[in-house]
Every structure is written in structure tokens, then in C-alpha cells.
Amino acid sequence: xxxxxxxxxxxxxxxxxxxxxxxxxxxxxxxxxxxxxxxxxxxxxxxxxxxxxxxxxxxxxxxxxxxxxxxxxxxxxxxxxxxxxxxxxxxxxxxxxxxxxxxxxxx
Amino acid sequence: xxxxxxxxxxxxxxxxxxxxxxxxxxxxxxxxxxxxxxxxxxxxxxxxxxxxxxxxxxxxxxxxxxxxxxxxxxxxxxxxxxxxxxxxxxxxxxxxxxxxxxxxxxxxxxxxxxxxxxxxxx
Numbered sequence: 001x002x003x004x005x006x007x008x009x010x011x012x013x014x015x016x017x018x019x020x021x022x023x024x025x026x027x028x029x030x031x032x033x034x035x036x037x038x039x040x041x042x043x044x045x046x047x048x049x050x051x052x053x054x055x056x057x058x059x060x061x062x063x064x065x066x067x068x069x070x071x072x073x074x075x076x077x078x079x080x081x082x083x084x085x086x087x088x089x090x091x092x093x094x095x096x097x098x099x100x101x102x103x104x105x106x107x
Numbered sequence: 108x109x110x111x112x113x114x115x116x117x118x119x120x121x122x123x124x125x126x127x128x129x130x131x132x133x134x135x136x137x138x139x140x141x142x143x144x145x146x147x148x149x150x151x152x153x154x155x156x157x158x159x160x161x162x163x164x165x166x167x168x169x170x171x172x173x174x175x176x177x178x179x180x181x182x183x184x185x186x187x188x189x190x191x192x193x194x195x196x197x198x199x200x201x202x203x204x205x206x207x208x209x210x211x212x213x214x215x216x217x218x219x220x221x222x223x224x225x226x227x228x229x
Contacts, residue, residue, distance in 0.1 A: 032213045043219035043222050044203075044216070050215075055217065089215060089216070092213055095169040095170065095171070097156065
């Protein structure tokens with residue numbers, strides 16, 4: 001199985017801050033990576049697919065980059081509705097696997 | 108737009124079989140290019156992919172659960188189902204159904220159902 005490791009596990013930030021979350025795959029996955037946002041009590045929501053493609057309807061302050069084993073999710077200017085947990089997912093092989101999550105908290 | 112909704116018992120006794128159904132609305136489960144998937148999330152934990160079914164009936168399961176999992180599809184009802192046998196407390200989780208958008212066997216999940224909490228307890 002491909003292991004996905006996110007860092008940090010949590011981050012405290014203020015509205016307007018730039019936030020960067022990292023995801024590392026245990027082997028190369030080209031650009032087959034997705035990012036999700038999950039708020040308490042709700043299902044994950046797709047934000048980014050194919051490492052850098054923005055899902056329709058997702059604000060442009062979200063962006064993704066990377067290839068191979070190292071990927072990043074950036075929120076350029078944190079908004080109140082962005083406080084949530086973010087997961088990466090490798091889309092390259094089965095079984096599909098997810099990172100352990102990064103919780104973005106209010107500072 | 109496509110919506111998914113899980114249904115099934117919220118409480119299952121140890122050693123019994125967990126059974127859930129996902130009803131798809133706003134689109135046909137027989138559309139090509141999608142895998143219909145089950146994913147679970149243990150309380151306060153990360154996400155674990157369980158497996159998928161294609162509308163033709165072909166399946167792929169997580170090896171960690173393969174011996175206990177069966178996913179089936181009913182295209183006439185636009186539903187797919189999950190059965191997990193011999194459950195223990197470790198199977199207590201929120202179970203999600205999701206559509207995997209697939210490109211050359213690579214894929215990501217959108218949309219997801221709202222999730223249903225299944226508790227294993229006597």
C-alpha cells in the first residue's frame with residue numbers, strides 16, 4: 001500500500017493568513033493526488049484533483065502543487081469558513097489511501 | 108447533480124453482518140467512468156477505503172478487509188450495497204458511499220453521501 005503522510009497534523013492560523021499543508025507519498029504517484037476538506041459532522045468535500053486542478057465551485061484561494069512524492073495544498077488567505085480538517089488521497093493505485101489529516105484551527 | 112444517500116441499521120451486534128445501501132439520485136449508476144465506492148472513518152480518525160463496484164459488477168476490495176467484504180449493485184434501483192461480515196467493535200465507524208471519478212484507473216471521490224454511523228455493540 002502507498003502510505004500518505006501529512007504535515008503538520010494541526011496548524012493554528014488567523015483569518016487572512018497563508019496556510020500550507022504538505023502531503024508525502026511513500027512512492028511516486030505522478031500527479032495522481034486529491035485534496036479534501038472536512039468540517040465536523042459532514043462528509044469530505046473534494047477541493048483539488050490531479051494535484052493542481054481546482055474542483056468546480058471551489059474558491060480560487062485554494063491551490064495545489066507537486067508531483068512524484070511531495071505535494072502541497074495552499075490556502076492563500078484563510079477565511080472563517082476554511083477552518084476544517086484537510087486530507088490528501090493518492091489516486092494512483094489500489095487500495096486508495098488517505099493522509100491522516102491536518103486540522104486548521106483558529107489562532 | 109448526482110447525490111448519494113446511505114441507509115441501513117445504525118447498530119449491529121458483534122459477529123453479525125453489517126449491511127448498508129447507497130441510493131444514487133440525479134444520475135445513472137450505469138454511467139461509465141465511475142467506480143461506486145465505500146469508505147469509512149473511525150471516530151475522530153482518518154479515512155479508510157473499503158472497495159468499489161463498477162456498474163457491470165466488477166469489484167475491488169481493500170486487501171485488509173477483503174475476506175469480510177461484499178459490494179453489490181442493483182442498476183434497476185440505482186443502488187449499490189455493502190456487506191461486512193463478522194463485525195467487531197473495531198468496525199464501529201461512519202460509513203460513506205462515494206462516486207469515484209476515474210481516469211485510466213486513477214481516481215478521486217466526488218460526491219460523497221452524508222455518511223451513516225454504524226456502532227457494533229451487543
